[in-house]
Amino acid sequence: MYKYLFLALFISAISPTFGQSFNNAQKARLCLQYYRNGEFEKAAACFEELHNKDRSHDYYYERYLSALFELEDYKTAEKVIKRAIKASPEKLERRVDYGRLYARQQKMEKAEKEYKRAIKELTGNQIQISRLANAFQKQDRHAEMVATYEKGEKLLGQPGIFAYQRGNAHRLAGNAEEMVKAYLDAIEAVPGRLTNIQAFLQRYLPEMTGSYDALKTELFRRSQKDANNSLYPEMLVWVYVQEEDFESALVQARALDLRLQENGSRVYKLAQMALNEEQYQAALDAFAYIVEEKGKTSIYYINAKEQILYTKRKQLSKGFAYTEEQLRTLEGEYKAFLKEFGQNAGTYGIMKQLAELEALYLNDLDQAIQILKVAVEMPRLDRKRLAEAKIQLGDYFLMNQEVWEASLLYSQVDKDQKDSPLGEKARYKNAKLSYYKGDFEWAQDQLEILKGATSELISNDAIDVSVFIMEHYNLDTTANSMRLFAQAELKIFQHRFEEAFSQMDSIKLLYKGHGLEDDIHFARAKVFLQKLDYSKALSELEQIVANYPEGILVDNALFQMAQIYEERLNQPEKAMPLYEQILMEHMGSYFTVEARKRFRKLRGDGV
Structure with missing residues (x-):
């Protein structure tokens, strides 16, 4: 019984305070x-009432003052500020309010x-320092923000304690160097x-x-001053x-790798980044450093050698202007x-790339086929890579006019690989083979x-070929035009x-005005693009846009042209x-999303 009596007395004691706080919160929302x-007149009167009830409450004070400023009632505002300073002289942000009062009245010297x-x-x-700096920030007084933090560091005897905040102040002021x-x-x-x-x-x-220039200049300056500090070259990287x-x-x-006696990990990581950004020469130089300078003792040695080959192979696929001599090298x-x-499961990737080089660039299909025949017979090759090798081998058999061998693979x-993407890819290849044969x-x-x-x-490729067949099959009674075009695509x-x-x-010539004409131009454009003959590729694509404006290949032609200008000819x-x-x-169009992304990037919007 005494327990419940005590609880009742306690609740009755706190209820007025709780009720008052609740009412004040409701009142503040109304204000x-x-x-x-x-x-603003109603707001000022409303917040004044709350401020007078609790003058230590910062929110009521700040809102009341803001309302007075909006009313330009500077006389009352000055009284409120002076009273606040007198009551809490340690709250130096009130001095900022006083300066703000003068500034609103164009009394800048007093401010x-x-x-x-x-x-x-x-x-x-520390709390006082932070509050004053925040008050200056609210008024966009960035120089005073910096001065506050600098003096605060001296008073606390802790250089750099507010360095991050100082950096933010200089950023807001637009001062890159500082x-x-x-x-x-x-840091x-x-x-x-x-x-x-x-x-x-x-x-x-x-x-x-x-x-960026300001940051590099400062990093170089500090590097010279403190040559043993690895922070600066790390930041420069x-x-x-x-x-x-x-x-x-x-x-x-x-330089860091040598100074810190690392194993090449930093350089290898940088090489991968350069490769991903298609900065091929930098990637090659970085991988070469690991191979030549770190040598076989580095855990990255084999990977670096492999990546050198991959990078050079990547250059070919991106339209790098190569010579026969370079290909042979x-x-x-x-x-x-x-x-x-x-030649083993560990080097399968290199074998696959070499086969591509032989077949697609050196036109040595027999050599490419021989390499992949070895690959598919390797005992430790997993099912996925075996399937990849068989598909690639099938492609080269087809290129070599060995249709039956290709279909079998x-x-x-x-x-x-029945329900996997590789199985679907193989099924698509067989369907395309039937198309080539006119079935x-x-x-x-x-x-x-x-x-x-x-x-x-x-899925997209299947839809494209399916739509193509539906649109053009039986445009002439014998379907001969389609068979001829399919045979040309196989060639x-x-x-x-x-x-x-x-x-x-x-x-x-045989089917003048046939619906396949824009497809012929597009097929020719792809060949010229493959042969790095960009002017002829553009000419074929331009004919599609000019002569077949209602055709389904117009958006495709426009996108291909834009890519050639942007990526191959460097003419954004x-x-x-x-x-x-x-x-x-x-x-x-299917290309709308990518076209918008590229357009904004070229315009300088960022993505």
């Missing part, structure tokens, strides 16, 4: 609503005097901040003119990567690698199934380009209007 509605006085009266209280100095001070004070500050810089440096200057980043990374490097490390993969109805049956493939790429796949072009010319000013044309005239 704020007045303020937001622009009813400056109050700001300086606030800073002068600082004590070694900003980077402060952020570097912050020196607390090295664990490095990642956070890098993320911060990554966000804001691009917005400030000259900021990071800065150069942000600028995509991988060659300069590599200079710093190599690369072939020799692949063979040297396999001689050093053998595709069928084996289809059976072994359009059988091909169409298989393509209908493949439209629902789990692989989006296979293109087999790199028998002149024969393919001759057959396409026959279609145009010609690519931009083509991307824009897709956005304006082909809004339902």
Whole structure:
């Protein structure tokens, strides 16, 4: 019984206080609503009532003062501020309010005097320092923010304790040089901040003119002053990567690797980044450093040698202008690698790349087939890579006009990888083979199934071929035009380009005005693009846009043209209007999303 009596007495004691707080909160919401509605007289009266009830409550004071400022009732505002300063002289942010009062009345000398006085009266209280700096930030007084933090560090005897905040103040003021100095001070004070500050810089440096140069200049200055501190070259690597200057980043990374006696991990990571950004020469230089300088003792030695070959192979696929001599040199490097490390499951990737080089660039199909025959017989090759090798081998048999062998390999993969993307790919290859042979109805049956493939790429390809067959099959009573075109496409796949072009010319002569004409131009454009003859590729694509404006290949042609100008010819000013044309005239196109992304990037919007 006594327990319940005590609880009742306790509740009765706190109820008035609780009720008052609840009522004040409701009242404050009403006051704020007045303020937001622009009813400043009501807001001022409302907040005044709350302020008079509890003058230590910062929120009531600040809102009351804001309402008075809106009313330009500076006389009352001054009284409120003076009273607040007298009641709590340690709250130096009230001096900032006084300065704000004068500034609103264009009394700038008096305002400056109050700001300086606030800073002068600082004590070694960290909370007081932070509150004053925040008050200056609210008024966009960035110089005073910096002065507050600088004096605070001296008073506390802790240099760099507010370096991060100083950096933020300089950023707000647009002072790149001082900003980077402060952020570097912050990292020196607390090295664990490095990642956070890098993320911060990554966000804001691009917005400030000259900021990257300012950061590099300061890093070099500090490196000379403290040559043993690895922080500065590490940051320089990071800065150069942000600028995509991988060659300069590599200079710093190599120096760090040597100084810290690392195993090449930093340089290898940088090489991978350069490769991902298609900075091939920088990637090659970095991988070569590991092979030549770190040698076989490095755990990255084999991977680096492999990546050198992969990078050179990647250059070919990206339209690198190569010579026969360069191709033969690369072939020799692949063979040297396999001689050093053998032909086995571990070197399968290199064998696969060498087969591609032989078949697609050196036109030695027999050699490519022989390499892959060895690969598919290797005992430790897993099922997935075995399936990949069989599909690739099937392609080369087809290029070599050995259709039966190709179909057999595709069928084996289809059976072994029934419900996987590789199985779907093999099934698509067989369907395309039926199309090449002119068996359009059988091909169409298989393509209908493949439209629902789990692989989006296979599904899209199946849809494209299926739609093509439906649109053009039976446009002439015998379907001969389609058979001729399918045979020409097979010849293109087999790199028998002149024969393919001759057959396409026959279609145009025999079936003048046929719906296949834009497809012929598109097929020819792909061949010229493969042969790095960009002017002829553009000419074929331009004919599609000009002569077949209602055709389904127009958006595709526009996108291909834009890509050639942007990626191959480095003429972004010609690519931009083509991307824009897709956005304006082909809004339902498959290419719309990518075209918008590229257009904005070229325009400088960021993505």
